[in-house]
Amino acid sequence: MAPTPGQGASSERQRLQRLSDAALAEQVKPYLLAAHGRWHAAEGTGLTPEDWLLLLVQACRGEMSELGDIVPLSAFALSPQAERGAAACAILAQPYCATVLADFRTRLSALPVLEYDPVNELFRGLRHDLKGPLGITGVQVMMCVRSALTGRLDGPCLVQVVCLLGKERCLERTNQSLICA
Numbered sequence: 001m002a003p004t005p006g007q008g009a010s011s012e013r014q015r016l017q018r019l020s021d022a023a024l025a026e027q028v029k030p031y032l033l034a035a036h037g038r039w040h041a042a043e044g045t046g047l048t049p050e051d052w053l054l055l056l057v058q059a060c061r062g063e064m065s066e067l068g069d070i071v072p073l074s075a076f077a078l079s080p081q082a083e084r085g086a087a088a089c090a091i092l093a094q095p096y097c098a099t100v101l102a103d104f105r106t107r108l109s110a111l112p113v114l115e116y117d118p119v120n121e122l123f124r125g126l127r128h129d130l131k132g133p134l135g136i137t138g139v140q141v142m143m144c145v146r147s148a149l150t151g152r153l154d155g156p157c158l159v160q161v162v163c164l165l166g167k168e169r170c171l172e173r174t175n176q177s178l179i180c181a
Helices: 007-018 021-036 049-063 067-078 086-092 097-110 116-134 138-150 158-180
Strands: none
Touching: 021 049, 021 067, 049 067, 049 158, 067 158, 086 138, 097 116, 097 138, 097 158, 116 138, 116 158, 138 158
């Protein structure tokens, strides 16, 4: 019996999902090197290159159907600047976004180290404190930050994004995001 269309992709996706993070990290390295000239951007994150790659794999693996998918999924983390699409620029042009990003920068600057729990708490506080006074939803708060950091409206967990980018790159990207407005 012949496989149905798409069945090969499904089995490849399942194979990737069964791999350990470390095994998947080793398999995506050549793709990252070919596309970006490097397989990590750990500088300034407090992570070793190997730990940075493991975090990237953890952040992207759920969206991977084949090994090559790591290239577009990781572009936000390995590119010097966020390539902003029209949808992200439209979010950043919203009048409340400048306030959201200013508060995000202040809170991020105050964190001594970027680890999952403190960054998660930062986002929890940001959503809670801003959505009422600005009359926006928590999702709108997060879309402002996501658009500024990644240039996209979808992608990995924002806590992972912040940890992968590091404090300085996050601050630079939030500052640069105002050019879309």
